[in-house]
Amino acid sequence: MPERTIDFGKYGAQGIKGFEAVARQLDALADFIASPVTTRRGLLARLHYLTRTSRARAAAREAGLTVTDRTLKAWLAGTRNPTKRNLTRIDTAYRAVRRQNVARYLLARLNREGRGTRVEIHPLNQSGVRPPHQRVVEFRTLNIRRWGAIVEAWAAGDDQALDDAWIEQIVDLGSQWGQYEYVTNVGFAA
Amino acid sequence: MSDFDAIDSLLASLTPHTPLPEAPVRRDLRERAGLSKAQVARALGVSPSTVTGWEAGRDPVGEVRAKYAYLLDGLADKLTHPVPSPANEAPSAPSATPEAPPPEPAPDAGPTSDAETSVRTPGAHPDDGDALAEPQPCVLCGRPAHHQVAGFPQHLDPTQCAPAEPQASRTTTPAPTPPAARRARATSPTGRATPHTGTPSRPRSSPDPIAAAVTDALATHEGDVEAATAALVKRAIPDAMALLDSCRKGGRYAIVAHPWIPDILRKQSARGADQIWEARPKWFRPELPPGVHEVTALDINGAYLSALKTHLPIGQLEHTIGTTHDRRRAGVHLITPPPWEHGAYLPNPIGNRDEPGPLWVTEPTLRLLLRLSGPKLGLCEPPEIHESFTSGATENLLEKFRVILKDARDRAIAQEDEVTLEYVKAMYSKFVSTMGESNYNRELYRPDWMHLIRSQAFANLWTKALKAHDAGLTVVRAMGTDELHVIGDWPKVFPEGRGVSEVKVKDVYPIGSEPTDPAAAGPIDEN
Numbered sequence: 001m002p003e004r005t006i007d008f009g010k011y012g013a014q015g016i017k018g019f020e021a022v023a024r025q026l027d028a029l030a031d032f033i034a035s036p037v038t039t040r041r042g043l044l045a046r047l048h049y050l051t052r053t054s055r056a057r058a059a060a061r062e063a064g065l066t067v068t069d070r071t072l073k074a075w076l077a078g079t080r081n082p083t084k085r086n087l088t089r090i091d092t093a094y095r096a097v098r099r100q101n102v103a104r105y106l107l108a109r110l111n112r113e114g115r116g117t118r119v120e121i122h123p124l125n126q127s128g129v130r131p132p133h134q135r136v137v138e139f140r141t142l143n144i145r146r147w148g149a150i151v152e153a154w155a156a157g158d159d160q161a162l163d164d165a166w167i168e169q170i171v172d173l174g175s176q177w178g179q180y181e182y183v184t185n186v187g188f189a190a
Numbered sequence: 191m192s193d194f195d196a197i198d199s200l201l202a203s204l205t206p207h208t209p210l211p212e213a214p215v216r217r218d219l220r221e222r223a224g225l226s227k228a229q230v231a232r233a234l235g236v237s238p239s240t241v242t243g244w245e246a247g248r249d250p251v252g253e254v255r256a257k258y259a260y261l262l263d264g265l266a267d268k269l270t271h272p273v274p275s276p277a278n279e280a281p282s283a284p285s286a287t288p289e290a291p292p293p294e295p296a297p298d299a300g301p302t303s304d305a306e307t308s309v310r311t312p313g314a315h316p317d318d319g320d321a322l323a324e325p326q327p328c329v330l331c332g333r334p335a336h337h338q339v340a341g342f343p344q345h346l347d348p349t350q351c352a353p354a355e356p357q358a359s360r361t362t363t364p365a366p367t368p369p370a371a372r373r374a375r376a377t378s379p380t381g382r383a384t385p386h387t388g389t390p391s392r393p394r395s396s397p398d399p400i401a402a403a404v405t406d407a408l409a410t411h412e413g414d415v416e417a418a419t420a421a422l423v424k425r426a427i428p429d430a431m432a433l434l435d436s437c438r439k440g441g442r443y444a445i446v447a448h449p450w451i452p453d454i455l456r457k458q459s460a461r462g463a464d465q466i467w468e469a470r471p472k473w474f475r476p477e478l479p480p481g482v483h484e485v486t487a488l489d490i491n492g493a494y495l496s497a498l499k500t501h502l503p504i505g506q507l508e509h510t511i512g513t514t515h516d517r518r519r520a521g522v523h524l525i526t527p528p529p530w531e532h533g534a535y536l537p538n539p540i541g542n543r544d545e546p547g548p549l550w551v552t553e554p555t556l557r558l559l560l561r562l563s564g565p566k567l568g569l570c571e572p573p574e575i576h577e578s579f580t581s582g583a584t585e586n587l588l589e590k591f592r593v594i595l596k597d598a599r600d601r602a603i604a605q606e607d608e609v610t611l612e613y614v615k616a617m618y619s620k621f622v623s624t625m626g627e628s629n630y631n632r633e634l635y636r637p638d639w640m641h642l643i644r645s646q647a648f649a650n651l652w653t654k655a656l657k658a659h660d661a662g663l664t665v666v667r668a669m670g671t672d673e674l675h676v677i678g679d680w681p682k683v684f685p686e687g688r689g690v691s692e693v694k695v696k697d698v699y700p701i702g703s704e705p706t707d708p709a710a711a712g713p714i715d716e717n
Contacts, residue, residue: 120448122506139505187448189632
């Protein structure tokens with residue numbers, strides 16, 4: 001069996017890449033603002049987060065919210081509303097800044113002073129695969145002690161780096177780690 | 191086996207029924223002696239569930255009855271007289287073996303065949319506790335012992351090793367009745383009488399984390415009960431999770447804490463609810479019998495604690511479409527509930543749902559409906575199952591956890607220890623309420639379990655309402671998790687107390703009016 005899946009889903013298996021599931025779980029732990037950016041409440045909450053301090057403004061600019069201070073003021077005051085494209089930019093910038101801000105604390109909680117965090121890996125969904133092609137893929141758990149690379153890649157939004165960092169960890173599952181390249185869910189607490 | 195032995199054992203099995211103590215006494219004797227059912231069962235050569243049956247009122251027959259009677263006799267003897275003396279053992283007339291019986295092994299020695307011992311003389315087996323010609327100091331307690339095991343002089347009966355008078359003339363004690371039991375007992379597998387395995391000690395209990403936490407908190411707060419309680423309640427969730435982890439050590443199933451969750455179990459918004467209907471009862475009897483009645487509001491103790499025993503899905507929920515219910519799986523089901531025609535005197539088992547059509551219910555609700563629609567009760571039509579999200583289930587996933595908490599609760603009630611009581615209550619109630627998507631407990635992400643446990647509590651309450659109704663009580667209200675209002679002689683149906691199987695009286699209030707004033711009839715507000 002190849003270690004990396006060549007043509008995923010050819011026989012009807014469903015799942016997502018392991019690193020996507022990890023990013024999803026890390027996002028859930030980062031506690032983004034729940035209201036969508038399209039609502040006034042959600043927009044204001046994001047803008048406040050991005051403009052509270054000069055550092056936050058700089059981070060927002062770096063994350064792609066390159067609008068003038070005048071525009072931001074007008075958005076906050078409600079005299080003008082952001083366009084649809086700017087709404088997406090605001091949301092993307094908010095997520096990026098939030099991730100960077102949370103990363104330090106999340107990393108400390110996940111590493112737990114070297115004890116690490118137990119990760120549950122739920123295998124891919126084979127319900128759409130014909131029985132002769134189905135394989136036994138078990139639920140596995142793994143204790144990950146070094147989260148630095150994973151959290152760093154996640155905070156930077158670098159998918160390729162996150163994938164590499166994740167694969168680096170799951171090779172510890174043993175020779176079958178390739179079966180867990182695609183998963184339904186990766187669960188862990190922080 | 192010689193022919194005579196066969197006849198002998200046949201004759202022994204024909205002895206008249208040995209009198210046994212009452213069933214509760216049997217259990218009491220065993221528990222006071224600190225023996226587990228498994229130990230007793232092993233000694234008698236039966237399964238532990240058989241012992242359970244005997245302690246619940248069933249009676250053993252034949253040879254095993256005699257053995258059991260002998261065991262209970264011995265236990266009663268030991269418990270009343272901590273140092274058994276040979277005078278207690280009445281000499282028996284008809285012994286099948288002419289020679290003196292072999293020396294007594296440790297009481298939990300397993301039985302072997304009768305024939306083997308009836309031909310064996312004491313000392314025939316080198317390891318089997320040789321009798322010594324003259325007493326030598328026991329290697330364990332230093333006092334004179336009459337036996338040796340593998341060359342070490344020692345007492346074979348652990349009670350003799352206790353600091354008490356050394357026993358004399360054990361070897362010459364004639365066999366007490368019944369002979370069959372004596373012979374069965376007297377046989378010992380080699381080496382079983384060694385001091386380490388032969389001691390009937392209490393089952394070793396790990397240090398109790400709950401008691402330790404309470405002692406710690408009281409020590410930190412220098413005996414300030416309120417401050418200690420507040421501190422304990424604050425750490426109840428992590429403590430419950432730690433307890434859960436320790437309970438699952440060596441368990442058959444791992445706790446899957448972060449499975450994929452279907453959309454129906456996800457909250458639609460941050461404050462919103464998901465699509466599961468937990469069947470919370472909220473029912474008033476629409477019409478009361480005429481006259482004034484005294485209504486008793488009963489409170490079910492520890493409803494969520496008891497509800498931890500329910501069929502819980504172990505792994506990730508899988509989707510199925512179909513009308514069949516698999517008893518080995520549990521989860522949530524989309525059903526069309528059957529119409530309920532008994533609303534005049536019994537609550538609807540799916541709660542008071544106004545909206546018609548199919549709804550997502552949990553396993554306990556579905557099982558309740560299936561039971562009610564069964565041939566035994568026949569109270570409604572079977573529900574129609576459309577689709578399900580289920581996983582292989584077990585009732586024992588949280589069982590150890592539940593039993594530890596229940597024992598701690600019982601102990602706290604017996605000792606009137608309010609701190610422990612509050613702590614235990616916070617542990618199980620917060621455990622249930624935060625095991626879903628809560629940010630207060632991120633270790634466990636099982637909204638399905640949360641719904642199932644709650645529904646189990648509601649189903650338990652419903653079952654109690656049915657029990658009350660069947661016993662002739664008038665059920666007036668069934669509310670929330672643990673509230674049942676009844677008219678009638680309820681102490682006959684529900685024992686009163688603070689244990690989980692008992693009920694507590696919350697309130698007693700009059701209801702209804704004199705027949706002359708029909709306008710005021712109906713449920714009135716109770717405090």
